[in-house]
Amino acid sequence: MLKSLSMKKKIIENTIPTFLLILFPISLLIGTAVSEIFIIILVIFFFGNLIKKKEWYIFNNKLFILLLLLWFYLIINYLISHFNQNSIFSLRNITFIKYILFTFAVIYFLRDRDKFKLIFFCWSLILCVVIIDIYFEFIFGHNLLGLKSSDPTRIGSFLGEELKVGHFILGFSFLSFGFYLEKYKKKKKQFLTLLIFALLIFASFITGERSNFIRTVFCSLIFFTLLNNLSINKKIIFVIISIFLIFLIFNYSQKINIRYGPQLLNFVLNKNIIQIFKETQHGAHYKTAIEIFKKNIYFGIGNKQFRIECNKPDYFNKEYLWSNQRCSTHPHQIYLELLSEHGLVGTIIILSIIFFYIFTNAKFFFKNKNYIHLASIIFTMSIFIPIIPSGSFFTSFSASIFWLNFAIMNYYSIEKKIFDNKKNF
Numbered sequence: 001m002l003k004s005l006s007m008k009k010k011i012i013e014n015t016i017p018t019f020l021l022i023l024f025p026i027s028l029l030i031g032t033a034v035s036e037i038f039i040i041i042l043v044i045f046f047f048g049n050l051i052k053k054k055e056w057y058i059f060n061n062k063l064f065i066l067l068l069l070l071w072f073y074l075i076i077n078y079l080i081s082h083f084n085q086n087s088i089f090s091l092r093n094i095t096f097i098k099y100i101l102f103t104f105a106v107i108y109f110l111r112d113r114d115k116f117k118l119i120f121f122c123w124s125l126i127l128c129v130v131i132i133d134i135y136f137e138f139i140f141g142h143n144l145l146g147l148k149s150s151d152p153t154r155i156g157s158f159l160g161e162e163l164k165v166g167h168f169i170l171g172f173s174f175l176s177f178g179f180y181l182e183k184y185k186k187k188k189k190q191f192l193t194l195l196i197f198a199l200l201i202f203a204s205f206i207t208g209e210r211s212n213f214i215r216t217v218f219c220s221l222i223f224f225t226l227l228n229n230l231s232i233n234k235k236i237i238f239v240i241i242s243i244f245l246i247f248l249i250f251n252y253s254q255k256i257n258i259r260y261g262p263q264l265l266n267f268v269l270n271k272n273i274i275q276i277f278k279e280t281q282h283g284a285h286y287k288t289a290i291e292i293f294k295k296n297i298y299f300g301i302g303n304k305q306f307r308i309e310c311n312k313p314d315y316f317n318k319e320y321l322w323s324n325q326r327c328s329t330h331p332h333q334i335y336l337e338l339l340s341e342h343g344l345v346g347t348i349i350i351l352s353i354i355f356f357y358i359f360t361n362a363k364f365f366f367k368n369k370n371y372i373h374l375a376s377i378i379f380t381m382s383i384f385i386p387i388i389p390s391g392s393f394f395t396s397f398s399a400s401i402f403w404l405n406f407a408i409m410n411y412y413s414i415e416k417k418i419f420d421n422k423k424n425f
Helices: 002-022 024-030 032-053 062-079 087-094 097-109 113-140 165-183 187-206 210-225 232-252 254-269 273-278 281-295 334-368 371-382 396-420
Strands: none
Touching: 002 024, 002 032, 002 097, 002 113, 024 032, 024 113, 024 165, 024 396, 032 097, 032 396, 062 087, 062 097, 062 334, 097 396, 113 165, 113 187, 165 187, 165 210, 165 371, 165 396, 187 210, 187 232, 210 232, 210 371, 232 254, 273 281, 281 334, 334 371, 334 396, 371 396
């Protein structure tokens, strides 16, 4: 009887973390609260394993120390914040440690190679369903569940009125594509490789999320350039065909034309770019963030505080058409978010840690050439493309996808050091 209970307990301990990781993309589609619960439960199981197996050596490394430094900085950032009476933002800074522990939980649970393959295979299936849903909504005006986007020029897919499915597919598509490339490294699969690449790019394009489409193109170009099992001629042909098809869709789809035409192309082609910038709401966000930074150069106003500070009448600027609507939850540009809320000190700390590991893992990739590793690196890099609008770095949806990719990126460079050299690492 006791043996049977022990076996059941062991099965539960081994199965639930895998199950949570498999369904993690779905939790993001359901809602932030669900994905947060998934992260917390995964961390609990992670600590349960560490306590039972006494595997605390997983924290004995530079990555954990530097991420812990980042967490301590966020607490200090809160304490010196202009709005430190706000307990909600205090809690967010303190609970940020869940992403650090989530990072190590992912590294820990992915070390089982069979479960690793199962998790990535399931992510690929989930991603395929989402991409099919995006094409379905593009054609019929609603998704497979009957959900409609609040903006007719954009696609919400399973996220409905939350128009960020482009960020979702960017966060998982290259990981899934990298998994596929690692599994089928045969030249006879080249046509299927190109087809998947094309479907990925077009799905991002038709969502109407311009910034995420730019990031997708950025990631695709790097991935495509470093893809060894395709000849240069085939790569050139693919790029030409992709550009042709994108322009074809642009010309024959009214909603795509509206989304990318007057708003984006005019911004790029018009000589008076600064004036066009002043006529956009993003321009008003950016200008407000810049002015906030000028007043709080060293430490910013505090994490997640832009939404409060921007209301002050001091930041109204009549030269910006949308200045009355300058307020938002964040400035919609990652560098301006960091500078306005964290100042030079915080921005340098955060970016130094992240860029250090991007650089470290890039060097590791060129030695080992694993395409899943490459996918996680280029996604992490894409979040920090300058100028273009972005989501908030600290928002739960974006943070969950970012730290998942960050964990997978570091899994490849430190996993063997942790588990094969337990005492010395």
